[in-house]
Amino acid sequence: MDYTGLIIVAIRCVFMLVFILSFLPVLIWAERKGAAFIQDRPGPNRADLWGVRLAGLIQPIADVVKLLFKEDVTPRNVYQPFYKLAPIIAMSVALVTFAVVPLADVIHIGGRDIPIQVSDLDTGLLYILAVASLGVYGIMLAGWSANNKYALLGGLRSSAQMISYEISMGLAVGVMFLLFGTAQLDDMVRAQGANPLGWGVASVPGAIAFLMFLVASFAETNRLPFDLPEGESELVAGYHVEYSAFKFAMFFMAEYVNMVVAAGILVTLFFGGYQVPFVSTETIVNHAPAVAKIAFGGAALVLVALGVVAVARYRPGKFGDNRDREPIVVAVLLWVVALGALAVGFLPGLVPGIPGYTDLTMGTILATVLQVGTFAGKVAFFAWFFIWVRWTLPRFRYDQLMRLGWSYLLPIGIFNLVLAGVWVLASSRWSL
């Protein structure tokens, strides 16, 4: 058996999980701080480790500890098997959806082609639609098994909403099939290229599909303005009203994983995926030393500047305790990371034992690191967009939600599909 291949597959799976899960604490922090910023209040700023609060970044650690050690109450009249199954379905389905999204270009090392994704299925996008459509069971079963009227209403609302918006989502995705002529996400990203003018969003049908997909992904992730399944003011907490402790946390995390997944698919379909703007994989590999110096040097400069900003906020004796020294701690941390970035950017090739970036393997690794970083940055932007919208728009009414889905998005989607067909035909005829 090919054990090296198996190990590589295992590493790919673990890498993907780590990539998604490491977004969660940052997103939860961004949600709270973003809400606070938009509502003109300070947000979480109390939880600390030895006086260091990191602008509230310690709060997610406190949350996790609380959720893990809280009593896990199971109400008496729930239907036990499904009550326990529902959070597992919600979380695992959310995680599995990401398996076909490429995080970087294919690596060629030691005679192997290693895609930086779990699987490059030729039905890639259909796989995403298929697995995402299973996510509704977690919510439905939670709502039904809790034996609570509010939870049941939440579950029903959610399933109706997700079925309705899945159609619009499918139509938007169908347009991208037509434009790129493939369903494989790898090929789609490669077809878009490094130039932003070639990205999925940079054509008329692509732009319409992007807007449709954006609206539909809000509905699919059950986020405001479409968070009717939870609807605190109407349904208490909707489908997860009877859940506590870590089972509740599973639903909570699933929502954020869904956000990351939706943002990742948006980026992959419409914004060039892992492509660094204007810099293709070949450019990075061929000019690796210069690219490394510019990228890591620039990162180091930004970090040093942030450290200086932190030091400028140092006021001795402001609190009279450990909190005074917090800006210094933050600045030192930033500077250490900056030093690390400089070392990664400039040292290879100078130190004996480490090959320089002119080496093909090192160049490929550099390209992968930069592309994963770019992808993460794009995903972070859209995740922030989700948060931004949540704290800006009020909730829709249920009939408005249904009317938007069926009477506006669906006809626009069908029209757009026809338009995309004409577009593809015209561009192949007259090479637009």
Add this chain to the structure above:
Amino acid sequence: MFEQTMFYLFAIVSVIAALFVVAGKNPISCAIALIVTLGALAGVFVLQEAHFVATIQVLVYAGAIMVLFVFVIMLLNLGPEDLEKTPRFSRLKGAGGIFAAAGAALLAWNFVSYAARAARVGPGFGGLAQISQKLFTEYIIPFEAISAVLMAAVVGAVVIAKREL
């Protein structure tokens, strides 16, 4: 070896879940068991390299049709007691038996003649491109006929629903 183990795993799960669909007491549990059956069958399709069929199986049956099933069961709030009111396995027992026997015979014939047909399956069988090519060249007329039938069904459903509004 690995594939064989996976096949038996999926096969056993799908058969047990299918039995539960028929014999289960709780309507929701039966519906969920049907979803498990469909999922396990999708796994079998993947083992046959038919990724497209597996994906569509999950997308259409498990992800769309079964959601509606579960939705209706939840909306009507059917419990075990509702299921007991309707007699099961009583009427149509003979017809069901005949159908089951016919199905089993068909399956057995499939197994026997498998070796002869296996050679006809080319590389890339079951992939998205191959299926699309067949669908839009060789089977274009049945394909379009099915879409006409589906359209008629949609129009019919709307007409019937509108009459009662």
